[in-house]
Amino acid sequence: MATKYTGLCIGVTGLNANDNPGPGIAVIRALKEGLGDDIRIIGFAYESLEPGIYMPGLVDKTYQLPYPTAGTGALLERLTYINNQENLTAIIPNFDAELHNFIIIAPSLLKIGIRTFLPSLAQLQVRDKANLFEFGNKNKLRVPPHYKLFSAADLPHATEELGFPLVIKGKFYDAYIAVNMDSALKAFKQLEAAWGYPVIAQKYIKGTEINVAALGSGNGGNLSIVPMRKLYITEKGKAWAGVTIEDNALVELADQFAKATQWRGAYELEIIRDADDQLFIIEINPRFPAWIYLAAAAGQNQPATLIKMSMGENVDPFNSHESGKLFIRHSWDQVVDIAEFQKMSAFGEL
């Protein structure tokens, strides 16, 4: 049965459903569940081997995008071309590293009819790993102290200040727990090569890992807040299983963040609860997390709500979700014909 969402054409990035998964597949599942199976999904991929390109029933067509380092001009040019083929309604970017460019070109996208629902550049900056501790101090949010590393020579100062173990983090992604100077140096070298400067050394907080997926209205409030306790964590620190929980302290924390930043769009708080029940924010991601489908399964479909907000609908905030909903991620060998891979590699479209 046709609805007002029938025929919407939504572009989604983050199709890399691998061991460090992008949120794209989960976002698409939630969109189809919330807006109907008859919406059209356009996948945006950076590499030909992103699994989401080849997963049946999820993406109607995929286009390759230029890497963020190519700049806003190349991105806008490519999206204009894609829009001429597909008549896009909206785009949900799902990578930290691409957000800067998408935010800059958002007004140009709107001019050609493509909606987004994104934070401002200032909002993006304020929660950056390099600024998080200062942001926490200013807004009375508990954030572990950190040290910005611009060269290996900074490491002894950082370890003197923070002690071992400490967490060495890349500018955009990846983190390693270092227990001595050798492992700290190794992590620093890997992360500076992968993501550039600064590399962040953060004080290690022992405790339970909790993530909160939320959707900021842009007016200082949240439309949706769903907390999840990690139950199974991979070597890369990713949740491979988790369960929704219900705790007012976590909701208040997300509300405090939204009020302080006037956040517009999706975000994720990464939190450690220590033995004294204190909540430390260790990271704030400016996008949906890869486990966002769990939020939809628990009664708060954030991706579908974001699309409605981007279209100017008035949406009431969710006020409850089901706790005790569990997700267990799994791996699956998708078999595809080489011709499909060839098409994607050669033409950047499939």
Place this chain on the structure above:
Amino acid sequence: MKIKKNIATSENGFVFNPATGDSFSGNAMASVILLAMKNGVNTTEIKADILKKYDVSVAQLDRDWEDWVIQLKEANLLELELNHGN
């Protein structure tokens, strides 16, 4: 002593704390006692019921009960009781 209101228990002894995400598996006895505690039955009544149904001495039951309460506290399943003493 009260079990937190939002703790979910099942007949087969599975316990889920929705505030923390912790889950526990208890035996049949644990499940019966938890259900009674959730329904507001007090400690004296629960102990009396156990003494009536099982071949156990008061001293043994008291020791086991102490151990049970410690486990409940460690699992963060008990309501915090405010001390209003002088």
